[in-house]
Amino acid sequence: MSDKRAGITIAGLTKHYGPVVALDGLDLALPTGGIVGLMGDNGAGKTTLLKILAGVLADWTGTIDVLGCEIGPTTKAFTSFLPDVDYLPDRYRLHDAVALFADFFADFDAARAQALIAGFGLPAARSLKEFSLGMREKLQIALTMSRRARVYLLDEPISGVDPAARSVIMENIINNYDADALLVMSTHLIADIEPVVDHVVFLRDGRVLLQGLADDLRAASGLSIDKLFRQTYRQAGPAPVFPMMTSNDGK
């Protein structure tokens, strides 16, 4: 990876929710120009990490460098974040959602949004209240990917849709990020994104358990990333139970 530009560099990142440690001195370096799969069991810190990188969570310690900048207005301007919760109002129709993004983000590409929305076959006439869960998820992915951002952070982008739609979504993600951008997506559906990610990070208890290039890990272990994940977590033993994590970090 040394031939690539530094994308995100994290050192000693720590975040507490009250007495609960969500991120525990996390160190991580991710190069630009790739798709990173962020994986981990419940409470591992995936959502917390993405929220911090997106600049929507405060009160953390450590250092983070995103494309040479500290987390703040500058990084927010070039970072496109898909949170794991639905934030679009029910009364909206498609064009309202597109207009909202066009207003909000200078890097929003309306033509790309229209192409993605058409590709997903989303109905223009209905209000979002009448959209299925899968349709709403596709719309939010279309809007997130329509920003010409340098960093994309997608939190569980495919968890709410059926397997057929997942491959369509992954195809659209591949086709719509710039080759030198950095895309990080968290998921527990490893098998569905396996061919698409080129770099994987396994999180456990707020730290990095294992990371590397997906193909190098396959070559070294003789296992798929899905199987390697199961084996790695089985060997690491059961995770400590953090009851509070479910309200802060879970689904």
Add this chain to the structure above:
Amino acid sequence: MDFDEDKPIWLQLVEEFSRRIASGSWAPGAKVGSVRELAAEFGVNPNTVQRALTHLDESGLTTTERTVGRFVTSDPSHVDAMRSQAATRFVDDLVAALRGLGLTYAEAATLLIDRWDHQQEES
């Protein structure tokens, strides 16, 4: 194409691209699709496609002309060498399997000729 997820995907792409070149479905001298197009076709990461194509360049099966793009080699010796290597791997596997079943050389040769003709009739 379905990948064997237990093996590096870039190596499986090298095999598939080589097969296309050997069979002529990627003709000598023809332009190879862009990284982005191939990534979309196979549903894989563009970096993985790039790694496979770089390997093809190094093996001489493709050449990259800056600004123009990547082309299948027009030199048949590269293709012949790759085809012969690939065929040797298949035959090695076959020989090992047939030996494992206890076949003699004569029995194996007879069977190969028989099946070769059989498949030709079918196709």
